[in-house]
Amino acid sequence: MPDLGALFSPRSVAVIGASPDATIIRGRTLKVLLQHGFAGRIYPVSRSHAVVQGLPAFPSVADLPECPDLALLVIPAASVADELERCGAAGVKAALVLASGFAEDASASGPAMQTKVRDIARKYGMAVCGPNSEGFANLPARLCPTFSPVIEEAQGSLTGEKASGRIAVVSQSGGIGFAFFDRGRPRRIPFSHVITTGNEAALECFDVVEYLLDEQSADVFVLFLETIRNAETFRRVAAKALAAGKPIVAVKIGASEAGRRAAASHTAALVGAAEVYRAMFRRYGITEATDIEQVLDIAAVFAACRDRLPRGKRVGIVTASGGAGGWLADACSAAGLEVPELDAPTRKNIDAHIPSYGTSQNPVDCTAQAVRQLGYSGLASLVADSERVDSVIVVTSARSSETFERDRENLARLARKSSKPVVLWSYSQPAEASVRIAAEAGLPLLVNLQNCAKAVAALAQY
Amino acid sequence: MPDLGALFSPRSVAVIGASPDATIIRGRTLKVLLQHGFAGRIYPVSRSHAVVQGLPAFPSVADLPECPDLALLVIPAASVADELERCGAAGVKAALVLASGFAEDASASGPAMQTKVRDIARKYGMAVCGPNSEGFANLPARLCPTFSPVIEEAQGSLTGEKASGRIAVVSQSGGIGFAFFDRGRPRRIPFSHVITTGNEAALECFDVVEYLLDEQSADVFVLFLETIRNAETFRRVAAKALAAGKPIVAVKIGASEAGRRAAASHTAALVGAAEVYRAMFRRYGITEATDIEQVLDIAAVFAACRDRLPRGKRVGIVTASGGAGGWLADACSAAGLEVPELDAPTRKNIDAHIPSYGTSQNPVDCTAQAVRQLGYSGLASLVADSERVDSVIVVTSARSSETFERDRENLARLARKSSKPVVLWSYSQPAEASVRIAAEAGLPLLVNLQNCAKAVAALAQY
Numbered sequence: 001m002p003d004l005g006a007l008f009s010p011r012s013v014a015v016i017g018a019s020p021d022a023t024i025i026r027g028r029t030l031k032v033l034l035q036h037g038f039a040g041r042i043y044p045v046s047r048s049h050a051v052v053q054g055l056p057a058f059p060s061v062a063d064l065p066e067c068p069d070l071a072l073l074v075i076p077a078a079s080v081a082d083e084l085e086r087c088g089a090a091g092v093k094a095a096l097v098l099a100s101g102f103a104e105d106a107s108a109s110g111p112a113m114q115t116k117v118r119d120i121a122r123k124y125g126m127a128v129c130g131p132n133s134e135g136f137a138n139l140p141a142r143l144c145p146t147f148s149p150v151i152e153e154a155q156g157s158l159t160g161e162k163a164s165g166r167i168a169v170v171s172q173s174g175g176i177g178f179a180f181f182d183r184g185r186p187r188r189i190p191f192s193h194v195i196t197t198g199n200e201a202a203l204e205c206f207d208v209v210e211y212l213l214d215e216q217s218a219d220v221f222v223l224f225l226e227t228i229r230n231a232e233t234f235r236r237v238a239a240k241a242l243a244a245g246k247p248i249v250a251v252k253i254g255a256s257e258a259g260r261r262a263a264a265s266h267t268a269a270l271v272g273a274a275e276v277y278r279a280m281f282r283r284y285g286i287t288e289a290t291d292i293e294q295v296l297d298i299a300a301v302f303a304a305c306r307d308r309l310p311r312g313k314r315v316g317i318v319t320a321s322g323g324a325g326g327w328l329a330d331a332c333s334a335a336g337l338e339v340p341e342l343d344a345p346t347r348k349n350i351d352a353h354i355p356s357y358g359t360s361q362n363p364v365d366c367t368a369q370a371v372r373q374l375g376y377s378g379l380a381s382l383v384a385d386s387e388r389v390d391s392v393i394v395v396t397s398a399r400s401s402e403t404f405e406r407d408r409e410n411l412a413r414l415a416r417k418s419s420k421p422v423v424l425w426s427y428s429q430p431a432e433a434s435v436r437i438a439a440e441a442g443l444p445l446l447v448n449l450q451n452c453a454k455a456v457a458a459l460a461q462y
Numbered sequence: 463m464p465d466l467g468a469l470f471s472p473r474s475v476a477v478i479g480a481s482p483d484a485t486i487i488r489g490r491t492l493k494v495l496l497q498h499g500f501a502g503r504i505y506p507v508s509r510s511h512a513v514v515q516g517l518p519a520f521p522s523v524a525d526l527p528e529c530p531d532l533a534l535l536v537i538p539a540a541s542v543a544d545e546l547e548r549c550g551a552a553g554v555k556a557a558l559v560l561a562s563g564f565a566e567d568a569s570a571s572g573p574a575m576q577t578k579v580r581d582i583a584r585k586y587g588m589a590v591c592g593p594n595s596e597g598f599a600n601l602p603a604r605l606c607p608t609f610s611p612v613i614e615e616a617q618g619s620l621t622g623e624k625a626s627g628r629i630a631v632v633s634q635s636g637g638i639g640f641a642f643f644d645r646g647r648p649r650r651i652p653f654s655h656v657i658t659t660g661n662e663a664a665l666e667c668f669d670v671v672e673y674l675l676d677e678q679s680a681d682v683f684v685l686f687l688e689t690i691r692n693a694e695t696f697r698r699v700a701a702k703a704l705a706a707g708k709p710i711v712a713v714k715i716g717a718s719e720a721g722r723r724a725a726a727s728h729t730a731a732l733v734g735a736a737e738v739y740r741a742m743f744r745r746y747g748i749t750e751a752t753d754i755e756q757v758l759d760i761a762a763v764f765a766a767c768r769d770r771l772p773r774g775k776r777v778g779i780v781t782a783s784g785g786a787g788g789w790l791a792d793a794c795s796a797a798g799l800e801v802p803e804l805d806a807p808t809r810k811n812i813d814a815h816i817p818s819y820g821t822s823q824n825p826v827d828c829t830a831q832a833v834r835q836l837g838y839s840g841l842a843s844l845v846a847d848s849e850r851v852d853s854v855i856v857v858t859s860a861r862s863s864e865t866f867e868r869d870r871e872n873l874a875r876l877a878r879k880s881s882k883p884v885v886l887w888s889y890s891q892p893a894e895a896s897v898r899i900a901a902e903a904g905l906p907l908l909v910n911l912q913n914c915a916k917a918v919a920a921l922a923q924y
Contacts (some may be wrong), residue, residue: 104784105819149862150890173785174860179889182861186891216602222834224785253788256795258779258825261803262788290793291912292889322566323635323686324714326724331752333718341723357567359727363720397637399644400611427641427754428612429648447645450753460918 002127004203007094007196008138010069011040013145014061016083017075018052024150026074027053029098029135029147033072035149036142036158040151043068060086067091067324072135072145077101080131081116095121096145097130103199104132114201116195121202129208133198134174137181139191140217144195146372160190163415163442165219165303168193170208172200172226176251176292178248180222183292187440189300192218204229206237208247209361213240215408220302222295223250224324226263228277238284247296247462248286250377252277287458294451300444300460301455305421310390313460314338316383317363319395320371325363328395331453336363337460339363346386353382363395375407375415384420391421391456398430404437412441421459425452466665466673469556470600470657472531473502475607476523476554478545479537480506480514489515491609493561495534498613498620505530511831522548529553530699532902534597534607539563542593543578550586551854557583559592564596565661566727576663583664591670595660596636597645600607600768601653602679606660612640625877625904627765630655632670634662634688638713638754642684646758650901652765654680666691668699671710674752675702682764684757685712686727690739700746708747709764709906709924711757714739740875749920756913761795762906763917764924768885772852775922776800778845779825782833786911787825790857793915799922808848815844825857836861837869837877838886846882852884853918860907861889863895877904883921887914 004260013239019027030053033042043064044052049055060065061071071087073080074328087095102114114131120445121128129136135146139158144151167189171177177196191290193212193315197205205223210233221241228234241248247326254260255274281288287302289295315337329339342362350360353374358367366379374382385391398404403428404411412423423444424438438445446452482491492515495504504856505526506514509850513519520526523545533549535542539561561876564576574595583590591598601620621628621812629651633639639658646653655674659667663773672695674680683703690696700920703710716722717736723834743750749764777799779821791801804812804824812822812909815836820829836844838856860866866873876884886900886907900907908914 078571098791100819101817107818110819145708149859158664171785173783175783176785176789176889179859182890226785251789253785253792256801258795258801259788261823262784262791262819262825262827265784265823265827291910293910294912322639322724322727323633323634323688323715324641326688327638327713327720329720329724330715330717331721339718356569357562357572359723361723361727363724365724365727381584388918397611397641399615417788420470427638430643448753448755452754 002125004094004127005209006069007096007127007129007213008136010094012066012068013040013070013072014045014064014068015072015074016045016061017073018046020049020052024146028152029072029074032147032152033145036144038141038261040143041052050242061090061092063085069093071095072453073101077110077131079112081113084117084120088120088126092126092384094127096135097128098133098135098147099137100132102131102201105418112200112262112328117201124379130198131201134340136187136195138193139155139431140269148174148178150182154185158423160185160252161188161439162190162191163440165306166190166217167220167222167299167303168218169222170195170197170205171224172197172205173224175197176224176283179292181298184296186191187297188435188448190303196342200229206233210237210240213244213246219246219306221248222247222299223248225250226254234280238286241348242285244308247306249289249299250281250286251289251295251304258277264316270283275432285462293448293452296449297451298455298458301423301459303442304442304444305459306374308419308421309462310421311392314340314388315456316386316389317395318379318392319363319365320368321395321427322365324363328393328449331449335453335457336432337453337457341389342386344387346382350382354438371403375410376403377407377410378423380414384418384422391450391459393423393425393456396424396426397428398426398434399428400436401431401433406439410444411437415442421453421456426450466589466669468531468557468794469589469591470598470673472556474505474528474530474837475502475532475534476505476507476526476530477534478507478523479535480519482511482514487609490614490649491534491536491607492607494608494614496607500603500605502605514716523554523906524548524551531555533557534649535559535561537561537725539572539593541576542554543582544581545574546582550582550588554588556589557599559590559739560595560597560609562594564663567582576661579663590664591659591917593663596640596658598655598657600655610636610640612644612718621645622902623650624654626650627768628652628654628679629682629684629761629765630674631682631684632657632667633684633686634659636660637761638686641754642758645754647782650897651758651762660840662691666695668695671863672699672702675706675708681708681768682761683708683710684761685710687712689714696742700748702745709768709769711751711761711764712743712748712758713751723822747924751896755910756916759908759910759913760917760920763885763921766904766906767921770881770883772922774852776802776850776852777918778804778848778851779857780854781825781827782828782830783857783889786857787827789823789889789917790855791909793911797915798917799915802850804848805850808844812844833865835921837872838865839869841874842876842884846880848883853920853921855885855887855914858886859890860892860896863891863893866896866899873905874901874903883918885914885918887911
């Protein structure tokens with residue numbers, strides 16, 4: 001197996017084709033690589049410039065002061081094979097190819113060029129990612145060889161809160177791969193990697209997952225798949241992830257005729273029957289998801305709760321809005337969960353805190369007054385103590401952060417100590433401060449109630 | 463029928479129980495009523511204060527300088543019946559009752575008090591909303607008799623962009639009713655009313671919808687229902703809405719045993735079988751939705767496109783991200799839409815603008831280059847021109863507003879002139895400026911791809 005450590009955790013990176021002009025991809029990619037604080041060495045390779053973006057440049061990879069771990073190829077498709085050959089000959093262990101126009105361009109010489117890329121990778125035992133990749137981001141290492149505008153424009157910490165496990169995204173689509181990160185960031189969902197594999201001439205998605213399982217910084221995997229190229233690798237790696245207790249949340253496109261057409265022209269993927277994939281996913285405990293937010297919601301709940309999986313399907317719901325509680329109860333039932341009436345001792349405990357127009361049955365409609373008195377944490381604890389309940393969903397109105405502020409320490413303590421999963425759902429638009437407090441505590445805060453039910457059901461099924 | 467105009471568009475409002483202390487509900491409700499610029503007359507009624515929040519107060523409703531159209535009762539449950547009687551005797555035409563502790567509190571005298579409320583309303587022919595209501599907002603009139611924190615904290619214009627039709631929310635749950643507004647506001651979705659009907663002792667949801675149909679400021683209705691109390695009224699009003707071409711998007715909770723328990727203890731609703739409701743909804747063209755965002759997405763698409771309903775189920779998809787296009791195609795197919803290959807003349811037109819590694823088949827994978835050249839509007843027009851397509855979904859990355867800025871006028875022209883619905887989906891997190899430009903143009907911008915497919919399918923089915 002080629003050295004994927006050289007690809008995803010290199011100490012040195014050559015940027016072949018680097019340009020001083022940051023408005024074009026050849027320049028933008030170097031700019032992005034420089035801007036996030038990667039601690040390794042970066043070498044621009046340019047035939048026409050001696051200095052590129054403030055760094056000394058070299059005419060070819062053979063002229064570099066050291067043999068780089070990773071060669072980042074930002075050159076046109078037609079030049080890729082020759083350059084890759086030069087890299088291999090120079091002893092470069094890994095390459096990332098961003099250019100389009102390979103197997104997805106059936107009208108031209110693309111497919112033949114892609115075969116060449118694969119053959120050169122094999123000949124030299126190089127770890128080659130792409131072509132037609134949007135690059136990747138190793139976030140803890142601040143290594144971002146990509147032209148993704150999401151990474152280009154990202155401000156501040158790239159890794160999110162550390163109170164829960166970290167998510168690695170591995171995607172055959174560049175746009176969608178980085179979109180998971182983009183949509184997760186304002187929610188402070190913690191990511192370890194975003195890796196986009198493109199046409200997968202050599203390395204494929206599950207090779208990458210296997211490397212990340214060994215590397216250990218990721219706790220949950222999000223996969224966006226147009227195809228699975230090698231069923232054997234899939235089975236081995238999926239079994240390994242399951243054995244390691246690292247959940248996989250996957251999107252597999254191509255269920256429709258039009259979706260298959262799109263995949264073929266996009267990353268040259270030949271997709272198989274949806275039912276076959278579904279059965280394989282079920283067998284290895286992989287949760288399928290259908291929308292970007294749903295993927296993130298399920299992955300965030302796994303990241304927070306994978307070390308306290310529920311023993312069964314029974315959910316306790318606590319709410320100050322009767323309508324919201326009833327709606328969520330319906331969603332939980334539809335997702336295959338149970339919402340049983342609570343036991344008498346638990347109800348007695350709860351009844352001591354709520355007015356007579358509330359109810360302790362389940363959903364526990366505790367009214368706003370009890371939220372003020374006990375906080376979301378206190379109410380969640382009362383319900384979690386019931387033997388009739390395997391996990392708890394707390395209905396919140398996170399638009400006001402006051403309740404969260406007041407409850408901050410208790411929420412964090414609850415997340416640390418609870419042996420049962422606790423998930424927050426907000427029916428109102430969460431304030432930034434509420435999002436921050438929940439993330440710092442390590443409690444997932446969702447706004448989509450169907451996803452909330454589905455995520456807790458996925459925990460129960462895993 | 464009582465005068466619902468006096469209730470929802472009063473010229474004068476008495477606030478019975480108004481307090482100077484804005485930290486309690488009796489004071490907060492008056493504060494909210496004063497803060498949004500309602501042009502009518504407001505009279506605090508207080509036994510203990512001569513001036514309340516800067517306004518002269520009166521000891522009873524009979525002492526007011528005029529008989530008010532609407533009496534807003536912010537007093538405890540036990541005092542409501544007597545006060546309502548006084549209002550009726552004084553000739554007040556409408557009342558809103560916020561107190562809890564009526565039929566939803568089966569342990570006490572609540573049910574009997576609720577019967578009294580109903581009887582007094584009938585006796586005087588008063589339009590009575592509640593009890594256990596969170597109040598309402600008539601947004602164009604800036605009339606907000608409610609203690610909802612959503613309305614209390616709302617800054618700036620309450621009505622959203624006017625480029626598309628307006629949405630009226632009628633909800634039996636206060637928290638959820640105002641949550642639709644709260645979640646729709648940052649998206650600039652235009653609302654006309656949010657009305658929460660609580661226990662519905664006298665007026666019920668469909669009475670309110672009927673009034674709003676006659677009143678005409680709403681174009682689309684969002685309903686949150688725990689129960690339908692009167693099947694006859696439902697049928698009459700649903701048929702009237704359908705005949706007027708004003709779509710209804712409804713959530714009906716109580717499909718599960720736990721959901722039914724919650725509804726009973728919340729607004730004393732006895733809910734019927736889900737299948738029966740579903741059949742009734744289908745018959746009257748009512749679209750059912752399952753999550754807050756899904757409700758808003760479908761309603762926003764109806765608000766923008768109800769005057770250009772698609773002739774069939776065939777969707778054209780245009781995208782610069784192959785993965786996103788394929789995923790959306792799958793979602794459209796799953797929602798019952800068709801994504802046919804485009805005709806040869808249309809493909810030829812499109813092919814002139816895209817590189818060979820793109821494709822014009824459908825989804826049209828046009829690549830980022832074509833987006834820069836033609837804008838989303840130009841690409842949407844090319845696809846909309848095809849005879850094989852009844853509506854168009856444009857996949858965007860709205861995190862950058864540049865493309866939207868450049869395309870602003872053309873997007874607005876497209877929304878005005880297109881005879882087919884055009885809907886935007888963004889896989890990345892939309893920038894505020896993108897949201898504003900789309901809203902000003904009158905084009906719905908969604909971030910959930912399943913909702914996007916479902917909304918276009920709902921248009922096609924309506």
